[in-house]
Amino acid sequence: MSASRWGVDGLGVRYGGRAALDDVTFEVAARSVAAVVGGDGAGKTSLLRALAGTVRPSAGTVRRPDDRRIGYVSAGPGVWADLTVEENLDFAGRAYGLGAGRLRSRTAELLERTGLGEARGRLAGRLSGGMRQKLALAMALLHEPALLILDEPTTGVDPVSRVELWRLLAGAAAGGAAVALATTYLDEAERAATVLVLDQGRALLAGTPDEVLAAVPGRVVEAEARPQGVPAWRRGARWRAWSPDGSPLPGTTEVAMDLEDAVVVAQLAREQRSAA
Amino acid sequence: MSDLAVAHGASRRFGDLLAVDDVHLQVGAGEVVGLIGANGSGKTTLIRLLLGLLPPTAGQVRLFGEPPSRHTRARLGYVPQSLGLYDDLTVAENLAFSAGAFGVHDTAALQGDLAAVRDVLVHELPLGLRRRVAFAVALGHHPDLLVLDEPTSGVDPLQRARLWETIRASAEDGAGVLVSTHHMSEAEQCDRLLVLANGRVAAEGTMDEVVGGTRAVEVRTSRWEEAFTALDAAGLPVSLVGKALRVPGADREAVGRPLAGAGVDADLGIVPASFEEAFVVLAAGRAA
Numbered sequence: 001m002s003a004s005r006w007g008v009d010g011l012g013v014r015y016g017g018r019a020a021l022d023d024v025t026f027e028v029a030a031r032s033v034a035a036v037v038g039g040d041g042a043g044k045t046s047l048l049r050a051l052a053g054t055v056r057p058s059a060g061t062v063r064r065p066d067d068r069r070i071g072y073v074s075a076g077p078g079v080w081a082d083l084t085v086e087e088n089l090d091f092a093g094r095a096y097g098l099g100a101g102r103l104r105s106r107t108a109e110l111l112e113r114t115g116l117g118e119a120r121g122r123l124a125g126r127l128s129g130g131m132r133q134k135l136a137l138a139m140a141l142l143h144e145p146a147l148l149i150l151d152e153p154t155t156g157v158d159p160v161s162r163v164e165l166w167r168l169l170a171g172a173a174a175g176g177a178a179v180a181l182a183t184t185y186l187d188e189a190e191r192a193a194t195v196l197v198l199d200q201g202r203a204l205l206a207g208t209p210d211e212v213l214a215a216v217p218g219r220v221v222e223a224e225a226r227p228q229g230v231p232a233w234r235r236g237a238r239w240r241a242w243s244p245d246g247s248p249l250p251g252t253t254e255v256a257m258d259l260e261d262a263v264v265v266a267q268l269a270r271e272q273r274s275a276a
Numbered sequence: 277m278s279d280l281a282v283a284h285g286a287s288r289r290f291g292d293l294l295a296v297d298d299v300h301l302q303v304g305a306g307e308v309v310g311l312i313g314a315n316g317s318g319k320t321t322l323i324r325l326l327l328g329l330l331p332p333t334a335g336q337v338r339l340f341g342e343p344p345s346r347h348t349r350a351r352l353g354y355v356p357q358s359l360g361l362y363d364d365l366t367v368a369e370n371l372a373f374s375a376g377a378f379g380v381h382d383t384a385a386l387q388g389d390l391a392a393v394r395d396v397l398v399h400e401l402p403l404g405l406r407r408r409v410a411f412a413v414a415l416g417h418h419p420d421l422l423v424l425d426e427p428t429s430g431v432d433p434l435q436r437a438r439l440w441e442t443i444r445a446s447a448e449d450g451a452g453v454l455v456s457t458h459h460m461s462e463a464e465q466c467d468r469l470l471v472l473a474n475g476r477v478a479a480e481g482t483m484d485e486v487v488g489g490t491r492a493v494e495v496r497t498s499r500w501e502e503a504f505t506a507l508d509a510a511g512l513p514v515s516l517v518g519k520a521l522r523v524p525g526a527d528r529e530a531v532g533r534p535l536a537g538a539g540v541d542a543d544l545g546i547v548p549a550s551f552e553e554a555f556v557v558l559a560a561g562r563a564a
Binding site for chain 2: 166
C-alpha cells in the first residue's frame with residue numbers, strides 16, 4: 001500500500017456570508033512536509049482547521065485520519081501558561097488517552113529532543129517564544145500522530161529556534177508523519193516538499209517549489225532603475241520586473257527567480273486580470 | 277555628510293548581564309542598514325540606546341551628531357513591531373494625531389488604498405494596510421532617520437514589495453534607515469547588515485560578506501528518513517529541504533561517518549550556506 005495521503009479537495013469554507021476559502025485542493029503525504037503560504041487573511045488557518053476537523057467545509061471533501069491520530073498546534077501560545085512544562089505534557093498526554101508508561105517514556109524522549117529537560121519545572125508562561133513553540137510541538141507529538149498540523153509555528157520565533165523547530169518536525173516526518181504547516185515566509189516554504197500559495201482564499205500557486213517556479217510564464221529581470229511599461233517591484237536597492245511574454249527588456253538582466261518572485265508575479269497577474 | 281546614527285563602543289549592562297557589548301554602528305544618509313539577531317542578542321537594547329530610551333553604561337551614542345534627546349526625536353521616525361497605532365481611531369485621526377505631536381501642518385493627502393480607508397478604524401483593517409498606515413504615520417514629519425522593527429512581518433510578498441518601495445523611496449530622498457529583524461527576506465533587502473550575537477557584533481557587511489566562506493554539506497539519498505535520523509542522533513545541525521538534507525558548518529567527514537555507521541548510501545556535496553544557515557553558525561560560534 002502506498003503511503004497515506006491526507007488533504008482537501010475542492011474545499012470551500014464560509015463564515016456567515018463571507019467566503020474564507022473557495023475551491024482549494026491541498027495534499028500532504030506521509031513522510032513529507034507540505035507548506036501553506038499566504039499573508040494575513042489569505043485563508044491558511046481555515047484550511048488547516050478544516051484538515052483538523054474543527055471547521056465544517058461548505059464544499060468539497062476532507063481526507064484525514066481520525067482525531068486521535070492528529071496533532072494540531074494552533075497559532076498563538078498553544079500551551080497553558082500557568083502549568084509547568086512537564087504539567088503541560090502530562091495534561092496533553094492524558095487528553096490523548098496515553099497510558100502512564102507510554103506517557104512517561106514519550107515525555108522523557110520529547111524533553112530530551114526539544115532541549116526542554118532543564119526547563120521541565122518552569123511555568124510555560126515564563127518560557128521564551130521559541131521554547132514555548134517547542135513545548136507546543138512536543139505536546140502535539142506525544143501520541144505520535146499520523147498527521148501533524150502546525151499553524152505558523154515559526155512566526156515571531158528567532159532563526160536559531162526556527163532551525164530547531166524545523167529539525168523537530170523533520171524528525172516527525174522521518175518517523176512517518178505527514179506534516180502540514182502554515183507560514184508567511186517563502187524562504188521557509190522552499191524547504192517543504194510541496195507548497196500551496198493562498199491569496200484571498202484561493203489557490204494562487206501549487207506544487208513542488210521547482211514546479212511552482214517552472215510554471216511562471218515569461219521571465220523575471222533585474223535593473224538599477226524602475227523598468228517602464230511592465231509590472232515592477234523592489235528587491236533591495238534594485239528593481240525586479242516581469243516580462244509576461246518573455247520578451248527582453250532593454251537595460252535589464254534576467255535573474256533566476258525564487259518563490260518570492262514567483263508569488264509576486266502571480267499576485268500581479270491576478271491584479272491585472274481583475275482590473276481588466 | 278556625517279552619519280545620522282552612530283554607536284561608538286556602546287555597551288549596556290543590566291546587573292550582571294552585558295546586553296550590548298562594545299558595539300560600533302553607523303547609519304548614513306540614503307542607506308538601509310539591517311540589524312540582525314536572535315532573541316536575546318541585544319538587538320532591542322541597542323535600538324533603545326539609539327532611540328535615547330536608555331543611556332549606554334559605556335561608550336557613546338550620537339543621533340545627528342548629538343546625544344539622543346527630545347530634540348533628536350523630532351527628526352526620527354519609528355515603527356515598532358506592535359505598529360504603535362491607536363486602534364480605536366480612524367486612519368485619518370491617527371495621522372492627524374501624529375502630525376499634531378510633531379508640529380507638522382502641511383500633511384500630505386492620503387493616496388490610493390489609504391485614501392479609500394481614511395475613515396475606517398485602524399483595528400478593522402487587515403495587517404497589510406495597518407502596516408501602510410504605520411509607515412504613513414512614521415513618515416509624516418519627513419524624518420532624517422527611520423527605525424523599523426520587522427517592518428514587513430506577516431504580509432504577503434506583493435504587499436512586502438510595496439512596503440519596501442516606500443522604505444527605499446525614503447532612503448533615496450536622503451533618509452537613513454535602520455531595520456531590526458530576524459527574517460531572512462528582510463535582511464536581503466538591506467544594503468548592509470550588522471549581525472548581533474550575545475550583545476556583540478558577530479559579523480558585518482553585505483549579505484554575501486556575512487555568509488562569506490560558510491558552507492553546508494548537502495546530502496542526497498533515496499533514504500532521507502534514515503539519513504536524517506542518523507545525523508540528528510549524531511548531534512549535527514541537520515535540516516530537511518524537500519527530500520535533501522543539509523548540514524551547515526560541518527565537513528564532509530563529520531557527515532559521512534554517521535551515515536556510514538547507519539549503512540545509508542548518500543551523495544555528499546559541499547554547497548554555499550544560505551544566509552539563515554550562516555547566521556545560525558555565527559550565533560552558535562558566539563555562544564560557544
